[in-house]
Every structure is written in structure tokens, then in C-alpha cells.
Amino acid sequence: MRRHTLAISLLALSLGACANRARPADISFEETFPQSPAADRDPRELRVVTFNVHRETPQKVIEGITQDKALRDADVFVLQEVHRVETPGADWCSPACVLGKKLGYYSIYAPGHMQGNGSDGVAVVSRLPLTSAQLIELPYFDVHFNSGRRIALAVTLEIDGAPVTLYAVHLDNRLGVRDRRTQMLPVLKHAQQQKTPVVIAGDFNTSPFTWISHVVPVLTTTQDNRFEELVRDHGFTTPVSQSGATHRYIGMKLDGIYTRGFETVKFATADAKNVSDHLALWATLRRTTIN
Numbered sequence: 001m002r003r004h005t006l007a008i009s010l011l012a013l014s015l016g017a018c019a020n021r022a023r024p025a026d027i028s029f030e031e032t033f034p035q036s037p038a039a040d041r042d043p044r045e046l047r048v049v050t051f052n053v054h055r056e057t058p059q060k061v062i063e064g065i066t067q068d069k070a071l072r073d074a075d076v077f078v079l080q081e082v083h084r085v086e087t088p089g090a091d092w093c094s095p096a097c098v099l100g101k102k103l104g105y106y107s108i109y110a111p112g113h114m115q116g117n118g119s120d121g122v123a124v125v126s127r128l129p130l131t132s133a134q135l136i137e138l139p140y141f142d143v144h145f146n147s148g149r150r151i152a153l154a155v156t157l158e159i160d161g162a163p164v165t166l167y168a169v170h171l172d173n174r175l176g177v178r179d180r181r182t183q184m185l186p187v188l189k190h191a192q193q194q195k196t197p198v199v200i201a202g203d204f205n206t207s208p209f210t211w212i213s214h215v216v217p218v219l220t221t222t223q224d225n226r227f228e229e230l231v232r233d234h235g236f237t238t239p240v241s242q243s244g245a246t247h248r249y250i251g252m253k254l255d256g257i258y259t260r261g262f263e264t265v266k267f268a269t270a271d272a273k274n275v276s277d278h279l280a281l282w283a284t285l286r287r288t289t290i291n
Contacts, residue, residue: 064276080168206224
């Protein structure tokens with residue numbers, strides 16, 4: 001493990017010349033609505049997938065999802081590192097937009113920061129109608145390279161006529177326990193105010209490291225445990241805490257699904273045709289009574 005830590009330290013230092021990421025000039029939502037909605041599913045259950053798609057092309061994202069039997073029939077996809085090409089003359093349709101059109105689902109993409117030839121952000125693609133969307137600005141941290149605007153996307157979807165609030169979240173990587181708590185608190189406080197069942201899903205970057213000056217990693221085991229304690233302290237369950245690794249390197253568990261008003265029937269990870277450095281994490285949820 002010492003060898004892994006050293007390798008990651010050198011990698012982090014080698015990235016020091018990378019530019020920080022600018023705020024997009026246009027931060028409006030990209031929304032798509034199905035012309036022919038997908039067939040209805042059993043309203044008693046909700047299959048949710050969270051997947052960091054690693055800035056892959058729409059074609060790769062569709063391949064990874066539709067060719068994996070654990071994912072292709074899911075009701076909701078919560079996506080991170082969604083890259084939308086925004087060069088002049090390009091079709092400004094993100095992978096979430098293309099996936100929504102392919103599946104006959106609703107989709108909403110929220111750009112977070114500029115990266116290369118376009119913007120990166122978070123998205124929700126849903127078989128169920130999306131009736132509202134709200135952007136939550138998250139606290140900014142200067143992590144010295146590749147710093148950028150962090151956001152969460154809160155949407156309302158309907159299951160058999162009843163509203164559910166769902167959050168798509170992507171937190172910074174090189175944060176310690178205290179800073180990760182600070183960046184997550186706006187989402188948890190917003191979710192506490194909702195009277196609906198709640199699903200919070202995303203890439204929370206709970207790596208097994210504490211970061212010295214946001215650059216040098218020191219091995220620890222507290223990031224994911226302390227983060228899930230925070231979530232539970234705000235009234236949400238952590239049903240996929242035993243998911244195992246959600247990243248392909250050194251067994252890191254970076255992604256999660258947290259709930260209120262649901263019981264989790266089943267959960268697992270899926271390879272998604274190896275299109276990303278992350279595994280896709282999915283859970284089948286069943287509604288319970290909200291107090």
C-alpha cells in the first residue's frame with residue numbers, strides 16, 4: 001500500500017500544472033422531453049443508477065449502459081462528469097441528452113465548469129416525469145489544480161403520481177473530512193426541508209486518503225465512514241455502504257446512494273462495458289411511509 005500511496009502522490013504532483021476550470025458563460029439547464037415516453041414500470045419499485053461517466057462521448061455512455069443488463073432497464077440514471085462539447089457548430093446535446101433520446105427518457109443536464117472543448121456537469125436521466133429542477137451551488141475549494149465550480153442538481157420526479165426528490169451530486173476529490181462535510185452540507189440541509197421521499201446519489205470522492213494541502217495523500221480509512229455518519233446524522237439511510245469498490249483502482253469506494261422514505265431491496269455494482277474508471281452503482285428501492 002505504501003507503493004500505491006507514493007504513486008498517487010507523484011501523480012498528484014505531476015498534475016500541478018493543470019489549469020483551473022472556469023465557470024461556464026451559460027449555466028442554464030439542458031432539458032429533453034421524450035416524444036414517445038418509455039413504457040411504464042412497476043410503480044412500487046425504483047431502480048436508481050449512479051455513474052461517473054468520466055467525460056466519455058455520448059456513444060460510449062450509451063454503449064456502457066444499454067449493453068449492461070444490470071443497467072439498461074433502470075428507471076433513473078444519475079450521472080457525473082458528463083461532458084458536453086460546446087465548440088461552434090457542434091450539436092450541444094450532452095451524453096445525458098443523447099441517452100434520454102435513445103431510451104425515450106426525460107433528461108436534465110447542469111453544466112458545472114468548463115473543461116477542454118466544452119462543459120462538465122451532472123445530469124439526471126429518468127423514465128419517470130421530471131416536474132421541477134433546482135441548482136444548488138456548493139462551497140468552492142481551491143485544491144491548487146483542476147479547481148472548479150461544484151454543483152448539485154435537485155429534481156422532482158413522480159412515481160405513480162407521488163413526488164420524489166432526487167439529488168445528483170459530485171464533490172471535489174482532494175478534500176479532507178471537514179471540507180467534504182462543508183461541501184455536502186447544502187445538499188443535506190436542502191434535502192431535510194423536503195416533505196417527499198428523498199434519494200441522494202453521486203460521486204462523493206470518499207477516497208481512503210487524507211490530503212495534505214489538497215495535494216499529498218496520506219492513507220486513512222475514515223473518509224467514507226465519517227461521511228456516512230454525516231448523512232445518517234441528517235436523517236438519511238446509507239443502504240449501499242457494503243457495495244465494495246466503485247472505482248477500478250486500489251479498491252476505492254467513491255460513490256454512494258442515500259435515501260429517506262425507501263427500503264433498499266437490492267444493490268450492486270456493474271462494469272458498464274468498462275467505459276469509465278468508475279463502476280456503475282445501482283440500487284432497487286421500494287417506498288416506505290414518510291413521517
